[in-house]
Amino acid sequence: MCLSKTQNAKMEFFLVVFEIKELGVLYYWVFFWCYLCRVVESVGEGVEELKDGDTVIPALIAECKECLNCSSGRTNKCLKFPVSLSGLMPDQTSRMSVKGQMLYHMFTCSTFCEFMVVNVNFVVKVDPKLPLPHASLLSCGFSTGFGMPWKEAKIEKGSTVAVFGLGGVGTGAIAGAHCMGASKIIGVDLIQNKKQTAYAFGMTDFINPNELDGRSISDAIKDMTGGLGVNYSFDCTGVPSVFNEAIEATLEGTGVTVIVGTPKEPTVPFSPGALIHGVRTLKGSIFGGIKPQSDMPALIAKCVNKEFQLDRMVTHKIALDDINDAFQLIKQPDCLKVCIEINGKSAS
Ligand SMILES: NC(=O)c1ccc[n+]([C@@H]2O[C@H](COP(=O)([O-])OP(=O)(O)OC[C@H]3O[C@@H](n4cnc5c(N)ncnc54)[C@H](O)[C@@H]3O)[C@@H](O)[C@H]2O)c1
Ligand SMILES: *[C@@H]1O[C@H](CO)[C@@H](O)[C@H](O)[C@H]1NC(C)=O
Ligand SMILES: *[C@@H]1O[C@H](CO)[C@@H](O)[C@H](O)[C@H]1NC(C)=O
């Protein structure tokens, strides 16, 4: 399965093959995208940035460092290497099959197969000192959350922040806001159990919307911030009703809301008044504004230095054979991430 380049020799797409066998760690994610960490089995012709045996994580997006957007310093939305939704390699073929039948990628990297062929621009090399489960967390959720205050909103020291949803992404957003020197970090989640981990990552106040006696979340946040609201709010739920609350929770005139949560419906109810009359800003984000090649090394270094208690995010571990149990585990109130060990021993 080791291929070096696409058929078009002029194209600058190079391919890398990964081996998962000896590794044993990947993460199940509820939206069928999988966080994981892998070892390079072989690299294609022309690949210089990686070699066999390197530990890498696949990233949601790529970075060319050259296109209009990459060089703007203002966005991580690369134009040269867009996220592929066709499920195919750049040459429009698939490198995967099962029992002779062709398979498609999910986004640009397919993370559930034994070997995968990936465009080198969609992987990030990680320090082998980083434990593999921690590296897995960085391939999407934690990094996305961390990037929201760090790269997308670029919050100032002393800012007040509200984070809606304390899952994998929200926990990252709390850690990011804490690192950027936020003075107050209010976490919001319907599940009480989520607050312990969030406090460990830097949350200063917690709101459970079920305990507000009918008051709105935004009003509760204003009460905690001298009646005015927070400088920044981050939606990490994907729940439409939360978007409006997140906007209303920010300061009129200067408030900024960043949303990454993806609702199930393509269009959702939205009240523009809070933006127009409130003169607030609403921004979307992919991967928290993080550029995989330019920005990830700094975040990886923080994780290697154990600046975050990433172990606390790995609440469950199961063997690959028990993968179906993950669907139940993920619904448990104390579950943050389920680690699937490829070589793990089945419980049954
Ligand atoms: N744009 C991107 O690049 C990007 C990247 C990763 C994830 N996402 C999206 O981010 C969202 C969060 O991902 P995750 O992995 O953290 O999910 P998760 O399920 O681990 O966390 C979501 C949290 O939100 C809480 N929640 C649900 N409804 C709520 C409500 N009404 N009020 C307050 N809290 C509520 C849940 O209890 C849970 O703790 C998803 O929608 C996902 O699709 C986007
Ligand atoms: C990114 O590229 C798009 C499409 O060319 C362009 O419209 C947009 O202004 C660019 N963004 C930046 C910040 O340069
Ligand atoms: C945050 O809000 C406070 C008012 O609550 C304001 O004094 C401060 O300047 C704001 N900070 C930023 C970075 O906007």
Ligand SMILES: [Zn+2]
């Ligand atoms: Zn680019």
